Amino acid sequence: MAWRKAAIVGVGVSRLGNLPNDTPLSLATEAFRDALADSGVAKDEVDGLLTMPGTTSTEGARHYLAVGERLGINPRLTGSLYMGGATACALVQQAALAVDAGMASVVACVFGDTARSGGNRFNTAAGADDSWGIWGMFGNAANSAFGARRHMELYGTTSEQLGWVAVTCRRHAQLNPQATMQAPMTIADHQASRMIVEPLHLLDCCLISDGAIVILVAGPERATDSRKPPVMLWGMGQGHTLQNLELPEWWYVPHQADAVSRTYRMAGVGPKDIDVAQLYDNFTISVLFWLEHAGFVAPGEAGPFVEGGERITLGGELPINTAGGNLSEAYMQGWLHIVEGVRQIRGEAGARQVDAELCLVAGRGMILNTASVLILGR
Amino acid sequence: VSAEAGPILPTITDLNKPFWDACAVGELRMQACAQCGHVRYPVAPICPQCLSPQYEWRRLSGRGEILSWVYFQRAYHAAWENRVPYNVILVQLEEGPRMFSNALPLGRDDLRIGMRVQVEFDDESGVALPRFCPVVDGQHDS
Numbered sequence A: 001m002a003w004r005k006a007a008i009v010g011v012g013v014s015r016l017g018n019l020p021n022d023t024p025l026s027l028a029t030e031a032f033r034d035a036l037a038d039s040g041v042a043k044d045e046v047d048g049l050l051t052m053p054g055t056t057s058t059e060g061a062r063h064y065l066a067v068g069e070r071l072g073i074n075p076r077l078t079g080s081l082y083m084g085g086a087t088a089c090a091l092v093q094q095a096a097l098a099v100d101a102g103m104a105s106v107v108a109c110v111f112g113d114t115a116r117s118g119g120n121r122f123n124t125a126a127g128a129d130d131s132w133g134i135w136g137m138f139g140n141a142a143n144s145a146f147g148a149r150r151h152m153e154l155y156g157t158t159s160e161q162l163g164w165v166a167v168t169c170r171r172h173a174q175l176n177p178q179a180t181m182q183a184p185m186t187i188a189d190h191q192a193s194r195m196i197v198e199p200l201h202l203l204d205c206c207l208i209s210d211g212a213i214v215i216l217v218a219g220p221e222r223a224t225d226s227r228k229p230p231v232m233l234w235g236m237g238q239g240h241t242l243q244n245l246e247l248p249e250w251w252y253v254p255h256q257a258d259a260v261s262r263t264y265r266m267a268g269v270g271p272k273d274i275d276v277a278q279l280y281d282n283f284t285i286s287v288l289f290w291l292e293h294a295g296f297v298a299p300g301e302a303g304p305f306v307e308g309g310e311r312i313t314l315g316g317e318l319p320i321n322t323a324g325g326n327l328s329e330a331y332m333q334g335w336l337h338i339v340e341g342v343r344q345i346r347g348e349a350g351a352r353q354v355d356a357e358l359c360l361v362a363g364r365g366m367i368l369n370t371a372s373v374l375i376l377g378r
Numbered sequence B: 001v002s003a004e005a006g007p008i009l010p011t012i013t014d015l016n017k018p019f020w021d022a023c024a025v026g027e028l029r030m031q032a033c034a035q036c037g038h039v040r041y042p043v044a045p046i047c048p049q050c051l052s053p054q055y056e057w058r059r060l061s062g063r064g065e066i067l068s069w070v071y072f073q074r075a076y077h078a079a080w081e082n083r084v085p086y087n088v089i090l091v092q093l094e095e096g097p098r099m100f101s102n103a104l105p106l107g108r109d110d111l112r113i114g115m116r117v118q119v120e121f122d123d124e125s126g127v128a129l130p131r132f133c134p135v136v137d138g139q140h141d142s
Helices: A024-039 A060-071 A084-100 A139-155 A159-173 A187-192 A220-224 A255-267 A284-293 A302-306 A335-346 B017-024
Strands: A007-013 A048-052 A077-080 A106-114 A195-198 A210-218 A231-240 A276-279 A359-365 A370-377 B029-033 B055-059 B063-072 B086-093 B098-101 B116-124 B127-134
Touching: A007 A024, A007 A220, A007 A335, A024 A060, A024 A106, A024 A210, A048 A060, A048 A084, A060 A077, A060 A106, A084 A106, A084 A210, A084 A231, A084 A335, A084 A359, A084 A370, A139 A195, A139 A284, A139 B063, A159 A187, A159 A284, A159 A302, A210 A335, A231 A255, A231 A335, A255 A284, A255 A359, A255 A370, A276 A284, A276 A335, A284 A302, A284 A359, A335 A359, A335 A370, B017 B029, B017 B055, B017 B127, B098 B127
Parallel strands: A048 A077, A048 A106, A276 A359
Antiparallel strands: A007 A210, A007 A231, A106 A210, A195 B063, A231 A370, A359 A370, B029 B055, B063 B086, B063 B116, B086 B098, B116 B127
């Protein structure tokens, strides 16, 4: 039995791209107005506020204060959370639990960032105690490159196969007027793009973007009164490995499989029931890991599955990242993956619409540590 | 900028000083829990398995194998601008812990997963940094 005790009733998206005259808060305001218009919810009905600080937000854990003051919300329930790319799904989950418990009736989940114009290069050294920078270990690309290398050597996965993820996402972006990257991309383009951290090329890496997203969550009763058909939360799950080097399989992000299986169990469905998937794609290799962890293919088989692109595009076995994803729509740290899931379930996706009853949305963040997953349906 | 950026060196604390002091005399030492025996890295005040604060600095063999590796073609930090391209390896040490390091020489890109490596202490502005040299078969046992 699917959970279905809360629903996404509205989504709002600001302008996306390079927006040097904006701030995370100005963009969040734009997205909030858009979400209210999308849902038909009145501002005064919003009595929950959960936020994710952007990489350029200065407020840290007090981010909710700045957002609440800007938007004029004095909520029954609030807070801020930072789990990188797993935050969006995790906040929707917290909102869903809150409305189900009666602690709020409509919760706004808010994210805004100016990583692009603010110059965030996602390039810091990590490491407890001694910095990994001592050995030149920096940045998010390298974390994923370690996994990519091992997947390649263990299973024969190739750079061209990773390229098919990038090329397919770009094709989907070309069907999405909101996507910031519209120029065609070929496998040859992918292979010719410069190496960043081998084995990852530039076109294996996500964009860096400015923008904001707001997602409104309400209980099933309020949801049926909203402007558009409610998108019910069938299942929700998380899994995390907060240790890094202590875990031998850290590179393979095993907690992602736990997060997905918990979500399937809550939704009462399995991989064969999923019609479309929005899989967190900070790097192309991440999509391969998700395909394996979500049970769409067996471990090691994701490379051949994505090769040629047919299985993962519109009309294929499992269309993924139908809006273009972090790789080609905009890098909104997984928030746009939920927005696209909502549009697919509502039937609003236009030229990229999939005949979809269930959509899996998966987010992953930090130094490969955090994972959160939703299954959206009617 | 890059000319003035020295290498990134460890910040020595009371906790990690024995690790770096051991490196200086050519030994790789990590904390072994006195209660459960777990050998841990990174350096930490308590055992992440059993939470015991009691430990000894155990000398390790310095042997391990490459769990995975990457090759940086761009610099993310001024200290590394003059060194690209360079490798970073994830080493699985024989005694259990894993650490990031480099294979020597830093520009080497013919590495393989499963390749056996041996620690070597590499002078970096007067600090002995643990780095690793790939070894040929049989060399471990000599």
